[in-house]
Amino acid sequence: DAGVIQSPRHEVTEMGQEVTLRCKPISGHDYLFWYRQTMMRGLELLIYFNNNVPIDDSGMPEDRFSAKMPNASFSTLKIQPSEPRDSAVYFCASSDGSGGNEQFFGPGTRLTVL
Amino acid sequence: GIQVEQSPPDLILQEGANSTLRCNFSDSVNNLQWFHQNPWGQLINLFYIPSGTKQNGRLSATTVATERYSLLYISSSQTTDSGVYFCAVVKPDSWGKLQFGAGTQVVVTP
Numbered sequence: 054d055a056g057v058i059q060s061p062r063h064e065v066t067e068m069g070q071e072v073t074l075r076c077k078p079i080s081g082h083d084y085l086f087w088y089r090q091t092m093m094r095g096l097e098l099l100i101y102f103n104n105n106v107p108i109d110d111s112g113m114p115e116d117r118f119s120a121k122m123p124n125a126s127f128s129t130l131k132i133q134p135s136e137p138r139d140s141a142v143y144f145c146a147s148s149d150g151s152g153g154n155e156q157f158f159g160p161g162t163r164l165t166v167l
Numbered sequence: 168g169i170q171v172e173q174s175p176p177d178l179i180l181q182e183g184a185n186s187t188l189r190c191n192f193s194d195s196v197n198n199l200q201w202f203h204q205n206p207w208g209q210l211i212n213l214f215y216i217p218s219g220t221k222q223n224g225r226l227s228a229t230t231v232a233t234e235r236y237s238l239l240y241i242s243s244s245q246t247t248d249s250g251v252y253f254c255a256v257v258k259p260d261s262w263g264k265l266q267f268g269a270g271t272q273v274v275v276t277p
Contacts, residue, residue: 084263086263086265088265095267095269095270096253096255096265096267097267098263098264098265101263101264103263108263109263109264142208144210146265148263154198154257154262154263155198155200155212155215156200156265157212158202158209158210158212160208160209161208161209161210163208
């Protein structure tokens with residue numbers, strides 16, 4: 054399997070612009086997670102989906118962030134408008150939900166907002 | 168929420184040395200994972216180990232769930248072992264929410 058795929062790997066944008074991050078989970082996995090990693094807060098869960106339905110979005114920082122999963126093989130995380138404090142590495146992870154739900158992570162997208 | 172504490176925060180090893188990393192957690196868990204974040208930022212799954220002992224090559228891990236800790240052993244360390252090691256747990260009532268520790272930064276010198 055190709056693993057979790059994320060794009061782009063790096064994104065540099067200016068404050069106020071819209072940013073869209075993309076994720077393709079491992080085939081057959083029906084759970085998808087979005088995490089953010091910063092120096093100050095470490096790794097934190099933003100939102101997760103089960104069977105394309107958002108289950109818990111309590112980690113989404115504010116209304117500027119939104120996530121969708123239109124089908125089982127694709128999810129997006131959108132930031133509009135972006136701010137410098139959104140600069141971070143955004144990881145997508147997926148799981149097949151068996152047992153205790155082992156999660157597998159993608160390579161991440163490094164976002165820089167100038 | 169659950170607290171996850173990792174120790175030591177930093178570790179410098181000479182190639183060939185052995186080491187033990189520790190993860191303490193404050194509540195019962197039904198999922199515990201160890202990850203290695205390499206210098207390129209990728210998070211590599213090492214172990215899924217909510218209880219018991221597992222081994223994979225030079226790495227092994229033990230979780231004592233009743234005492235709320237897990238240990239990661241690195242034997243005969245190599246420079247490629249450098250990076251940050253994270254422990255992450257999930258509480259039974261927080262299904263899917265991995266709570267990460269702050270990590271242990273490991274540097275292996277030649």
